[in-house]
Amino acid sequence: MKDLEFEQKRSLTRLEAADQLEQLAAALRHGGNAELELGPGKLTLRIPDELRSEIEVEVGDGQVELEVELKWPTAPAEG
Template structure:
């Protein structure tokens, strides 16, 4: 059973459809708590930084059906994947700026890493 389901079916002009998609795009771009005008009311959603998407196109019975679906968990996650990637990039940047230990040059470290890499590759 779904916790909540909202569905609305109505005819739109091409410009109304574009306005609806632009409002959704603006809410996605901003993230956080977003409000979308849907018919006579407003729909409030928490939109996280990362979400899953699915695009489906069906052609049949003289019609084209285009579905664009976004999914994300209802509960906020501890660390968003984009933040984890940024943290990994920051850690890599810090490692590069750390001075080499006395008696070891940075080129020797680089060579040993490349040697390890080349020995682990399989033909």
């Protein structure tokens, strides 16, 4: 069972997509508690110093699909 799941699907212009990625990049650079504006609301996430990433590109059926996935544990690392 997931503690929280958020999914958003919508059409964006190229510039809107770039703005969204820049906002995410700024949150990743800053780390800690990052606030992301997603549509009508805001999502606050704790972003640690270490992340796991996966990038997937699929080309088929007349379209390109690019997925960027970032993962990290919900509990802060002990140390």
